[in-house]
Amino acid sequence: MSWKLSKKLKARLDLAANQSTSAPNPAASTPSLLISTLKFPGILTVTLHEAAGLSAGDDHYRELFGGYERNLGTPDRPSYHQQYYLPYAVLDYERSQVSIPSILGTTESPQWRVEHGAAVKFDVSRAAAELTVYLYLRNPKAARGSSQDVSLGVVRLNPFDGATGSGPQWLELQDGTGRIRISLEYTHVENPTFEPDGVEFARLSITAKNVVMVRKKDTQRRYARKTVPAAELVSVSEGARRRRRINHPFIAPLAFTFESPKGLQLYTPFISGGHLFYHQRSQRFDVDRARFYTAEVVCALECLHDLDIVGWLKPGNVLLDSLGHVVLCSSGLFRSQKIRRTPEYPAPEVLLEGIVGSQSCAADWWTLGIFLYEMLTGLPPFYDDASPNIRDKIHSQPIEFPGSPALPPSATDILSKLLDRSPEKRLGAGGAEQVKGHAFFEGIDWQKVLRRGYEPTYKPGYFVGIFEPHGVDPLAEEPQEQFATVGFSYTGEQPESRCGTVSATADNLWWAVEHGDLDLVKTFLPKTTNDRVTATRCLGLAVDLQNIALVNALLENGARCDFEDSDRPPPRNRRDNGCVFNDESEPKEYMPPLVRAVVHGNLELVELLLKHGADVNVGYHSLEWDIGSETVGFSCGRVVQLAAELGHFQMVRLLLENGADIHLRQPVWEVKGHACAFVPRGVYQRVIAGLRHTTKGLVR
Structure with a gap:
């Protein structure tokens, strides 16, 4: 029309x-x-x-x-x-x-x-x-x-x-x-009506609580639909009026609303890059990248505070768009103050006064300090596995700065001032200009930031997941202000979903193993014992590090040595033309730990894994690592064949003594997108002949 x-x-x-x-x-x-x-x-x-x-x-x-x-x-x-x-x-x-x-x-x-x-x-x-x-x-x-x-x-x-x-x-x-x-x-559009039957649901492998992605039929644009239950609503008209006043490059706009007896449905553009802290995955951002994200959040907070809106800054509300810029999403204006959730690590005055009515602009600047500290160091400043301990640390623990790598003086200074326990003395108490004028942001052109003129150094790929909060909030068991997130590739193709999600605890365990921190591994292990696949992946990582202590700790706490056939996600295989197989299923992450030990030639690890029940006849697929100057011929095979090909004869004898059967057929992974490669004839003959010769020697 x-x-x-x-x-x-x-x-x-x-x-x-x-x-x-x-x-x-x-x-x-x-x-x-x-x-x-x-x-x-x-x-x-x-x-x-x-x-x-x-x-x-x-x-x-x-x-x-x-x-x-x-x-x-x-x-x-x-x-x-x-x-x-x-x-x-x-x-x-x-x-x-x-x-x-x-x-x-x-x-x-x-x-x-x-x-x-x-x-x-x-x-x-x-x-x-x-x-x-x-x-x-x-x-x-x-x-x-x-x-x-x-x-x-x-x-x-x-x-x-x-x-x-x-x-x-x-x-x-x-x-x-x-x-x-x-x-x-x-x-x-004359007399537009926007009701639930005016959208069609797009397929997602995972959704957050009360959030689903929808596609509007006439424009084909995607939206995140957040449902606020009727029992939690405040004045809908006032909330909508204030929400529509927000027009900012780093805040997701409210596109549509629909009120029903069950509650209020809020439609915002679907932010496809995922949660900011999902991309961090418990590791540090470099100073420039952390400064970039923090500057964009500062601009968003300045806008919100000018409109007398506080309390939006929570890790579950901070996402990245497809280009890598920050976008804040929240439904807080429509919720009763009694229902609104606090940040994971709220300011001391918020803890003292209670949740209701305690948020302030100064409390938001404290939360910004928590964010920046986590981006620069890998963990929040008051992290503890137990929520009550976090409360105590927020009130009394001094701010410490990890020494490796050392933070620049401007970073430690702004963190100390943002995390000042006195809200009157806290950086930002006099307004956003105080924060923007700090030496940490020296050289930043704030008008260029608002134009989204700085090119992000990282553009999100394809992510599906729910942000899992951890902090002092008594409602932290529920996902807070979450948006299920899906990214897209720039080819215009919509990627297929991947199997499974990774919890915050699993991320922490992986990080602890990756950094060889035995104490942290022991801390996170009890939380991950029910996640069999994660524990086995971490065991494989510890084997790659050839860290006997970590391997022992994982095995003694129930980590299994082998995956099941269904654990490894199949290749996405988007561009398979019937002849060329494009395997994108992350085969290294699902390589059996025993195979890894053989690749590294570590006899002690092989013995340890066999002692804890590793399958001596385990098969593997897509072993494409370069071993020295050679490439493995048995890219799909069994562990005893790999040991023989690599010339690890003591391992071959150990495997045979523990029941390895050289007469088993080659393993076959029958999934679309994978074809078990042929072993070069010369390699196959050499390995099989050697195995048979060794077997005869053992029989005698």
């Missing part, structure tokens, strides 16, 4: 349309206008056509892409490999983000097509939102899963500012060279 236009304006638009051409000249284009007086809500359609003059910088470009440049694609059938070296675009409108790969042209002059998803629809409820188009070029020399894509530039515009054109138009790139041709069209 469309809107009514005055005769004078209609004549002006008709004249502009008649003068337009099918292929506008980059130097001159006279599009019609999107007028700021248009009615809302409606649908904005953005269509990408082509770009010209793109460059990543001459020297840098040649270094990264030398030898990969080519004229790519044909109008009929561009191949995946051709498309991989073409730029892709990410469209962002009200934190709804869509990735669109170009399919034709060259790296400097890519082309998009409507039939390949180049026309994207966004829901519009107000005229103040900015449309941003980012252009990137993949780095073909970067390892898979890395985030080293090269930014080619960005276009920022408000479609309804009275100056932006509709129809095809060329726009100059900012922070880059070249231009891009796009079209904008707006359609007003």
Whole structure:
């Protein structure tokens, strides 16, 4: 549906349309206008056509892409490999983000097509939102899963500012060279109704409490639907009024609401990158990356405090979008204060005064200090396995700073001032400008931060998970303000879900094993004994480290030596063409510990694992590690064959003495996306002959 236009304006638009051409000249284009007086809500359609003059910088470009440049694609059938070296675009409108790969042209002059998803629809409820188009070029020399894509530039515009054109138009790139041709069209929706039957549920492997991802039928945009039970609601109209006042680049907007007898449904754009602290996985961020995230959170807090909104800053509310920028999500404005949850490590005054009505701006700055400390050191400053102990530590434990690696003085200073137990003396008590002016943020251009002008060093991949809080909150057993999160790849493909989730305790145990901290391993083990797969994976890691003490600790606390066949997730196999198998099932993580011990040639570990019941005939798949200067021929085989191939003859005898059967058939993993590789004939003959000879020697 469309809107009514005055005769004078209609004549002006008709004249502009008649003068337009099918292929506008980059130097001159006279599009019609999107007028700021248009009615809302409606649908904005953005269509990408082509770009010209793109460059990543001459020297840098040649270094990264030398030898990969080519004229790519044909109008009929561009191949995946051709498309991989073409730029892709990410469209962002009200934190709804869509990735669109170009399919034709060259790296400097890519082309998009409507039939390949180049026309994207966004829901519009107000005229103040900015449309941003980012252009990137993949780095073909970067390892898979890395985030080293090269930014080619960005276009920022408000479609309804009275100056932006509709129809095809060329726009100059900012922070880059070249231009891009796009079209904008707006359609007003008369008497919109947005009810549960107006959306279709998208498939997710996991959802958070009262949160589900939905897809709006007419625009195909994805939203997180959070349900606030009726018993927890405060004034819906006042909450909605205050919530809609929030218009900030680092806060997820409220797109739609629907009230029912069961409660209130809140629809916000689905933030696809996952929770910020999920990406940390109990390890440190470097100082620059921590500063980047903290600066974006500071800007979000400044906006919220200006609107007299406090208490939003909780780890479960801080997510990353697909580009790696921070986005805060919360339904707190619609909840009674008696129901609102505190942060994991609340400020001392919050603990003293109780939960109700105790949050303040100063308490939010304390929480920011908790966040920054965890990002820089790997753990919160008052961490303890028992919640009551956390309370005591918040009140009395001095702030300590780990010495390896040493934090810069500006970091320790800002942490000390943010974590001052006196709210009146705490950094930020005088407003956000106090925090922004600290030496830790020296050199930060805060206007550039607000423009999202700093390029994130990390772009999230594909993540599915629930944030699991741990702290003093008595309601911490329930997920707090959670959003099930799914990321997407920039190829436009929606990745398939992976099996299982990883709990915070499992992450902690993995971190402790990885860092060889025996005391922490013993602390986290009791919490993980019921997670058989995690315990076995950690045992494999300890074997890789060849740490006998850690291996003993895990075995003595019930860690099993072997996986079950169903433990390892099957390959995702997205690009399998029937001949080439693309195994992305993380085979190293599910390699049996006994196999790892043989790879390392550690006889003591082999004996220890056998003593604790390791399967002497265990099979394995996808062993593609390089051993010295050679590659393993038995990439799918049994452990005794591997020991023989590597020339570990004492291990071979030990395995045979413990019941290894050389006559068993090769293991076969019959899942789509995996094909057990053939063993080279020469390797097979040498190994089998050696095993038979050794067996005869044992019989005698």
